[in-house]
Every structure is written in structure tokens, then in C-alpha cells.
Amino acid sequence: MSSRAERNRLVEDNLPLVGYLASETHARATHIPREELAAVGALALVTAADAFDPTLGVPFGAYARRRILGAFADEMRAMDWASRGIRKRIKETTAVRDTLTAGLGRTATVAEIATAMAVPKDVVAEALTDGARTVVTIEDPSAQDLASVIPLPEETAMVSERREVLAHAVAALPERMRFIVQAVYFDERPVKEIAEELGVSHSAVSQHRSEAMRLLRDALEKYFADGEEPATVARVSMAVRDAFFARIAETGSSRLANVFRGSPAASALA
Template sequence: MTTSTATRPTATATSTAAEREELVRAHLPLVGHLVREMLGRLPSHVSREDLVSAGMAALAGAARSFDPGRGIPFGSFATTRIRGALLDELRGLDWASRSVRTRARRVESTQQELTASLGRTPTQPELAAALGVGVDELKTIDDDVQRAVVLSLQGFTAGTAEDLVPERAAGPADLILHRERIGYLHHAVAALPDRLRKVVTAYFFDERPMNDIAEELGVTESRISQLRAEALVLLRDGLNNHLDPELLAAPGGKGCVARRREAYYEQIAAQGGLNARLAITNPLGMPRG
């Protein structure tokens, strides 16, 4: 259990495609069980088919990334992934329409392309021009996306998705996975470039307004918004690189941007192994005081 993710063999190195397919087949009833468990407390407008689709995708992803070397049974590992996918599906229903999510993905994709071609983060006018929209419309999309990110980072309050999920005592394997993810998030934030780390810490954890952060750093609010978006993309890719490699976008060449990303991934790993990640929380998964 002390081997770090960076050096641990991948699922593809320890299992064949046939074995992964068998894992999925054997655990198909698990998806139906978890969906039925959740549907009992959901509003009638929530689509069972959408939840089943999200759960099946999570089961397949769990089979691809499962590492028997962790000593965690696949059923427990897959349950955690499936429950997370179902909650993500409910969050999507909570915060935005399908059209808003589609526009958000288009903005993110365009921003990554411009960053690769320019060798820097594009300005708001540059991004708006590439998308063929006005700066005001781009800001509206960004506001919707940031609301979703805040929900994702801070969790839901009463009356939202998590309250609809039947309570279940987490087993030891669930708690270890949960604590490992929290540890990776802390290490990913700590490994961010200095200015990006300051923006993330001030905005999401200290809940300071953007104009206050902008004044402290001597830049405009628009620049803080750009830095925040850049940091969130790095955090997402950094966590996926270590926890869900199959979710990483295809590598974008060998330029300076790609090298910086690889260096960032290495810096996350250098923060410490599994013991260091688990040390951030107590055995119940709560932050250590």
C-alpha cells in the first residue's frame, strides 16, 4: 500500500482485455442495484436511462484503471467510481442545461488550442474572437462554468444531489480511495505555479472576491479569471493523470506547453507517495487539524 501511483503498474499491464471484459460482465448487476437504490429518492423527471448510461461508463472505466496491486476488491473499487459518476450526472442536471454544458466544452477546447498555438493563455478578446462571440457572452458562459466548479470543489449543501443518495457506511476500501483523492487534490494545488496557486487558494478556499485578489496581485479582474480557468484545467489534468489516465485528452505535441504539463504531473508525484496523501486526512477522511 506504500507504492505511489507514479510507479505502480497500470491496469493494462496487469490484465488483458478479456479479463477486463469479464470484470464488467460480472459486475453489471452492480450498476442496476446502485441506480435502483438512488432512484427511490429522486424526483420522477430524472431519467433512469441517463443514470444507467453514466453508471455503465464508470464501470467500464473502473475495469480499465483497476490495479489489483492495491489490495482493494474490484467490487468496492467499482462501487466508488459508479456512485461518483451517478452524482456527477445529477450535478449536471442541477447546474446547467445541456446547451450550456456544450458551450462550456467548446470554450475549454478553444482555449486549449489557443494556448498551444500562442504559447500563453489567450486574452478574453482573443478567445471571444476565436469562438465568434462577444466578450460579454463569453463572460456569461464562464460564470455558468464557475458555478459548476464551485459545486464540484465545495460539494452540495442541503437539498441537492448528495441528499438524494441513500446513506451507506463507507467501508475501509472506500475510505482509503476517498482519502487518496483528497491527498492528490492537495498535492495538485501545492504543485501549481505560484501565481495560479495563490488564485485558487484565495478564490476557492478563502472565498475572496476577484477584485480583492486582482488588487493584491496587481492585475485586472479579467486576468484573475484567466488565471483561475488555467489553474482549473491544470488541476483537472493533473488529477486525471494520476487517478484516471483514460480521461486525459490526447497529448498535444512536444512543445513548451506539453513539457510544462509533464513537469507539473511530475511535481504532483514528487509531493509524496500514498502515505503522504493519506496523512492529509484522519482515518475517517476528515482534514487533520
């Protein structure tokens, strides 16, 4: 970009796109919290603005949309709830259900499917429930045809606030998590390369990245909580989480400080 001001303008103008795509994707991938998708999408939008080259003739909205959807796809792969065995069971159960339904001329019952498969009814019920959660592709025509600026003014202020919280939260992450988030989402480095540099396994980098996303989600939910303390999703110790909140309180605005000063570590800094 020719200037930081222009880069910031692109980010701010397209913030509603993050909210819209996060909502659309969450509707199809309900196992991933909308707030987490929004956090990943906001990071992707910022990195897209940093890398955008207007001389190539590609509209920024289209360029950013692809980067955001790509980040969502990476997140869904990292958080996939279904193992290979579960997916095989879903496929087998739905195949039997569809065959019976076609033969009976009506929807087959759980009991009928269980009898045909010689398995308990609760196994069939669980497989059908899991099958209902199967994620459809996010490379959907409806997503590809979105305009670069989505008319959702009621979300604009919240997304702007989310971006501010996210920026401070990323900076406040524990050192290794911050390094990995920077390398993956900002520098777009391959996980294999990051793992080699850190001297750890590919899965260890993925675990750190996922835990960083959970901490960012905790920060967003704490900031936007309406009265009650939100449930914690991060799996780090309470001391690590409190120290994370404390760093946000120390470096952020007065409103951020007021929200995140509630943790013991943050209170100690006050």
C-alpha cells in the first residue's frame, strides 16, 4: 500500500465484510464460534490490506474476501470435530438411511436403520446427529458474489471495537503464541517452516495456534460480555490467562483497561 492511512482505510471500509462472512460461515460450521471466526477473519483482513497491490487491477473487496475465506477454511481444518472413523460411520449410516427411505417410500426410522445395520439405536441416532453438523464448503457462489462493502451498519461499530480489542489481544499473547500467530496470519509462512524454526513438531505449532485463537476468543467474549462473566474456552492455566488479560489492560485504552483489570494479575498492575 502507498501509505499506512490508505491501508487503514481499506481495513475500516471492509470490516463489515468480516462480520458478514463470519455469520455466513458460522451458519454452516456451527461447531466453530462466530467470535472465533470473526477474530480469524479480522486478522486475514489486516494481512490482506498489508499485501494488497492495487496495480494488479483486482478489487480489494474480492481479494480480501478470498483471503478471509481461506483463513476460515484453515481454521475449520484445524478445529475439525470429526475423526476419520466418525466420518466413515456418518457415511455408512446415511447411505443405509437413504436406501431404506427410497425402498419404503418414506423416511426410514432410527429403529429401522439400526436393525438393518445390526447396531444399537443410539449409535444410529448419534451418527445422524453428527451428520447434520457436517460442514458444507465455504467456496459457495453466494459468498463469492458478495459486494466488498456489506450494508450492515448495525454491526460496523461492534466490528470496529472488535478490531481494537483484537489488536491489543494479539500483542498480549504469550511470546510463542504471538510469534506463531504473526508467522501464520501476518507473514503467511508455512507451518512446516515455523515448526522447523522453533524446533517443534507440526502438531505442536497447530496446538499453539489453536490455543492462541481460544485466548483471543476469551478476550473478545470478556470485552463484549453483557454483565455475566463468559465461560472460558482457553485451556491454559488461570495464571497464564490472567497475565494475558493484564497485558491487554496495561496497553489498551481506558475502556479496555476497565474491562480487563478485573483479573487478579491485571488488578496487581493497577
